[in-house]
Amino acid sequence: MSKRKYIQVSPLAGLTDQAAIPSSKPETQRAILAATLARGRSIIRNDLRCVETTAMKNACRAVGAKVTEADRYLIVDGVGREFSLGQRMIDAIGSGLVFRVFTALTCFSPTPAVITGDAILRGRVMAPLFEALSKLGANIECIAENGKAPIVNWGGGFEGGRCDLPGNVSSQFITAIMFAAPLAKRPTEIHIHGEILSISYIRQTAEAMRHAGIEVDISDDFATITVHPGEYQPFEYQVYGDYTSSSYLVGAAALFKGTTTFSNVSSVSLQGERAIVDVIRTLGLKIDFDDQKHLMTVVNEKSYFEGDFEFDASDYPNIVPTLAAIGSFVKGRFRVVGGSITRLHKSPRIKAMVEELTKLGVDIKPIFRDGVYDGFEIHGNGEGYAGGQVLSSWGDHRIFMSLFIASLRCRNPNHLDGYSDVNCSFPDFFEQFSRLGVQFREVNVLKVDASQEEPAEA
Structure with a gap:
């Protein structure tokens, strides 16, 4: 008993x-990401403070950003393209968005990075993201079960070009590549096949990136997304x-x-x-x-x-x-x-x-x-x-x-x-x-x- x-x-x-x-959790997370990828200081007002936004802040700190919590707003001093992954490990806890986005972003890390998460996250589907990033030129290795977390991203970046993703598994795969794509040398085309679910989350990603000065083109049916190379710019944002x-x-x-x-x-x-x-x-x-x-x-x-x-x-x-x-x-x-x-x-x-x-x-x-x-x-x-x-x-x-x-x-x-x-x-x-x-x-x-x-x- x-x-x-x-x-x-x-x-x-x-x-x-x-x-x-x-x-909003998704608005807070996306704003923190965009601010981290901008070189300079951004202000995010009325942010949500919870386990999953903390996981996002800690992941951004792991690549060198300074994230300071003030009274009802965040100050983010971003790193731009110059990641400084001192501890070389990012723990997404239970956040699928954190794991997926940093799997893509650490393609551009100057040193190898380990991305992991809790037991539930380690059981979630990740293979379509790994396959899409590999097609772009990423070098990702699964540590335990193939197609699942945790992974080692050996870095080296990717040039851009075309990748393909299913539209009915997770919009976070799309969000992950969208956030990383401006760091590539040429435009990245994401082709989404089949039924496209959770389109609103793709819209929120595009809005956050545009707010930071990144050019994103989306076809009317959301089947093709083109992200152009660019520099994220500091901003102020209200959640x-x-x-x-x-x-x-x-x-x-x-x-x-x-x-x-x-x-x-x-x-x-x-x-x-x-x-x-x-x-x-x-x-x-x-x-x-x-x-x-x-x-x-x-x-x-x-x-x-x-x-x-x-x-x-x-x-x-x-x-x-x-x-x-x-x-x-x-x-x-x-x-x-x-x-x-x-x-x-x-x-x-x-x-x-x-x-x-x-x-x-x-x-x-x-x-x-x-x-x-x-x-x-x-x-x-x-x-x-x-x-x-x-x-x-x-x-x-x-x-x-x-x-x-x-x-x-x-x-x-x-x-x-x-x-x-x-x-x-x-x-x-x-x-x-x-x-x-x-x-x-x-x-x-x-x-x-x-x-x-x-x-x-x-």
Whole structure:
């Protein structure tokens, strides 16, 4: 018999007060990268500080950048092309973006570099990036399993030219080569084949690079991206709210009648996950923005939703787990497709949500396309579920946060593991939900056997 720590999430009657949306993780990471590659001082205001942005800052420091945290802004003294990889190792922790971008950037390191990450990252797909970089002339060697982290990049740079990448595995492969390509001697053409998913992240990469003075040409269908040689220039940048993180707060507001206000948000955003606003409006909620005060107000006049809804999440995959949580309380049919890329994230996210919500009694069935999880169909109810279950986060912060909001409408407390992982992207998750009146506490769970767990006081 052993004990494990869980968060016990109590049922909630309604939300109170207001909450703040954390700043955008992808915008913060891309701004830090562009500032590192510029020679001189850049200022990044309203940055997000979490595990994955810390991993990015530490990786940039490893190549010689000076990154200083001030009150609500970062000062980045970049290195331009002159990498100084003193320790010769970069640990991406669990950040796929950090690993992939620095795999590409260290092609231009004057000394060999080892790029590694945690156990989950070492299991993620990397081979298409390695193959594309090798075609450009990079010299990359896998240390353990072929096609996976960790790697040694022996340096030597690449000249530019053409490479090919799949569009349905990870947009981070594309982002990685885009950021490194200006350091090459001639233009780099990235040809993307097949279905192209997560286009919004490619847009965000291009925007960050252009903000730093780099010329990027993208075809209308995003199948060809040409990055020209150039010098990154110092800049000032303002980061706004993260719409993926907002989806948990907005998702909670969708489950209860009332009016809730969220701060640190802009109505104008390149983030694909801004689609959470469109989803909630489609369900029948009212959302208003005040861009002068950076506020978003959600008005929910419904006790529950009813209807037949379908959403294509191919350009906003990070909120697929959130949509599963919201859809559980829609009376009728709630269908989400286009989420195949999530099988390659920190966990197989559709499978995880299907299995965990099924424990709660949700009528949810997976949708497959070409033999892989692509989405789900839910026939939910507006009354909620019994709850009283022990739920797994599958080692994934987004699964935890989605199950957390689903637990708010259960009649009995659920117990969720993996709660410390919110630090990956939403470090004040519990503080913001406390402001909304949500009650939760840490407890120990006595694990008797594989099929029985009993909560106990922490």
